[in-house]
Every structure is written in C-alpha cells, then in structure tokens.
Amino acid sequence: MLLSLDVGNTNVTIGMSNLGEPHGFIGEGRVETSPRDITDEALEALLRRLLELEDRPLEGIVQAVVMASVVPAWSAAVGELTARHGIPFLSASAETVPIPIRVDHPSEAGADRLVNAFAVGRLHGTPAIVVDLGTATTLDVVAADGAYVGGAIAAGVQLGLDALASRTALLPPIELAAPSRVIGTDTVSAMRSGAVIGHIGLVSELVHRTRMELAATSPDTSRIHVVLTGGLSNAPWAKEIRGIDTVDPLLTVRGLVLLHAQATSATASGARAAPNARPGAAEVQA
Numbered sequence: 001m002l003l004s005l006d007v008g009n010t011n012v013t014i015g016m017s018n019l020g021e022p023h024g025f026i027g028e029g030r031v032e033t034s035p036r037d038i039t040d041e042a043l044e045a046l047l048r049r050l051l052e053l054e055d056r057p058l059e060g061i062v063q064a065v066v067m068a069s070v071v072p073a074w075s076a077a078v079g080e081l082t083a084r085h086g087i088p089f090l091s092a093s094a095e096t097v098p099i100p101i102r103v104d105h106p107s108e109a110g111a112d113r114l115v116n117a118f119a120v121g122r123l124h125g126t127p128a129i130v131v132d133l134g135t136a137t138t139l140d141v142v143a144a145d146g147a148y149v150g151g152a153i154a155a156g157v158q159l160g161l162d163a164l165a166s167r168t169a170l171l172p173p174i175e176l177a178a179p180s181r182v183i184g185t186d187t188v189s190a191m192r193s194g195a196v197i198g199h200i201g202l203v204s205e206l207v208h209r210t211r212m213e214l215a216a217t218s219p220d221t222s223r224i225h226v227v228l229t230g231g232l233s234n235a236p237w238a239k240e241i242r243g244i245d246t247v248d249p250l251l252t253v254r255g256l257v258l259l260h261a262q263a264t265s266a267t268a269s270g271a272r273a274a275p276n277a278r279p280g281a282a283e284v285q286a
Contacts, residue, residue: 001026003047003062004256005078006112007069009033009135010158011231014050015253019063022261028250030231037073040080047081059085066260068092068111068252090260098262100147109148112252113140117148119255120227124246127218128225129210131203131244132252133232135159139206144218152206157199157232164191178237196237204242211243227251 004015012033016026029050035042044058053061058081065082067090069075075091082089090096094106097114099121112132117140120128128142133156140151155163158176165173174188182197184190211224218224228244229251238247248254 001062002257002260003065004253004260005065005067005069005074006115006252006256007033007067007071007074007078008112008231009070011134012074013231013250013253015250015257016051017257020261022258025250025257028253033071033074036071038077040077040084043074043077043081057085059087062087064088064090064260064264066090066092066256068115068256070110070112090263092256092259096263097259098266099142100145102143102147103150110138113138113151114148115252115255115259116140116229117142118259119251120225121146122258123248123251123254124225124227125223126225127214127223128227129207129214130251131207131226131228131230131241133157133203133228133230133235133238137199137203137230139203139210141210141214143214144223152210154202154206157195160199161191161195164195178235200237200240207241207243 002017002019004017006013010033011030013028013030015028017024018026031046047058051061065078065087067078079089092111092115094101094109094114097118099118101109101114103109116130116132120130121142126142126146127144130140132138135156136159137154137156138151141149143149161174161176164171171187171191174191177192178196179189179192182193184193207226214224226243226245228238228241228247229249232238233247233249
C-alpha cells in the first residue's frame, strides 16, 4: 500500500492506495494536525490505530509514503518514522514536483500548492486556477504549459472567525455555519454573515481577477479551468463561489499518488523526476 499524507495546519488528509495504481484509492480519512510537535513514535501509534495494524509490522502493510506538508514537526516525524522502518519516502517540494516553477523564490512555494498545480494539470488540464479552502484560502495559477506561476493567500474563513474572537473584547468564539441572510439580527448571525458571505465574495473576486490576468497569456478564457479543493470545498456555502468549474476535495492526495508514480517511474528508468531538482538531489529516499 502507498500512504499519501497531505499535512495542513488544521488537518491531515490521509490517502491509501494500491502501490502502482495511481488512479485508485483503497480509502481516505482525516485527522487533526494537533499536536503540531508530534514525534515519530506518536505518529506510528496514530497510523497503527488508523490502519488497524495491531501487532503487524508497519512496513508489512505500507510499502511507500508520499507527503506534502506545511508543518515542520510532522515533516520530521514522517521522515524519521519511514527511515526507522526502511520505508521509501517521497516529500513534495520545489525539487521533487516535476513542473516548471516560475515564481521569484521557488523554494518558498508551499508543497501542497505545488502538488495542487501538478495534479490539476494531470487531472483537469491547463491553464487552470486551483482554489484551496483550508486554514488559509489559497489560489494557485497554472499556465497553459503546466508551469506554476504564483497565486494568492488569504486567511481562511474559520481563521477569520477565530481572529475576531481573539482580538476583540466582546465578540465570542462561534461555530462556522452559513447564515440564512446577510443582515444579521444578533452578534453571532452578524459574524457568520461577515465571515462566510464575505469569504464567498473574496474568493469570487480573486477568481475573477485571476482569470482576467491569466487571459493575457491564454486569450481563450473558456479554456481556463477553475478547481475548488480543500477541507471546506464541500461546505454548502462554497457552492455560491462564482466561477468554479469543478469541485475536487481530494485533489492534493490524488496529486501525491500521481507524483509518487511519476517519481518512481523516472527513478527506475534513470531519468530525473523533477526539472527543478539540484544535481544529485534524491527524488525518492529509501
């Protein structure tokens, strides 16, 4: 089995698929990223529980791990765990995701954003815009030739609500939910209106303006495919975001499976998997 880990600031999305079958899943699940200072021993205990391994060796079930992570402690824990068990491990980065990266500082591009750019090209076509609704709301742009060319980052809708509660004296912590109307008649409904409907407007405007900028290099705007993904992409209110063509909640983990398949194929054939890799950089670590 190939284990795919999309480690975000709030949740970890776990994909399980048969090794060598890049378009199929055995299953998938989601757990909280907390604690962020996880150790490799704690991670192993978590995986054993999730995979129902009991006393079976981890390496007997998991033959490889591929990961995109924005949480350093989790990155380190996964690396240490796979090394301890001798499990081949691929970590997504600017050096291992095989697409051109045309931004000022490629090494600063988030691993999940690069995997999304790689995945959208393989699964939905280019040029494309990927909107990822998570702890942060990110928008990533892929040119017609498949290159990652940048995007935008905004606070996610829950993060906005949390900030209101933590940075004001009288606004309370509230649960994320779509309001029934824009005009709130109490504090909670007013906060939900501002956060949720405001976020719909924010994302819709970002998509619109990005489409116009991308049209300068891809004049046929009908070819620009806009994909919505992330933990909140299936929320009812997300359907009100304008300009979305496809909702693909598992875009990142699906991209990780495709990334692993391409990297291992390139390694087996002696080719380099990533055009951005430094000479001698290993695509897959045994």
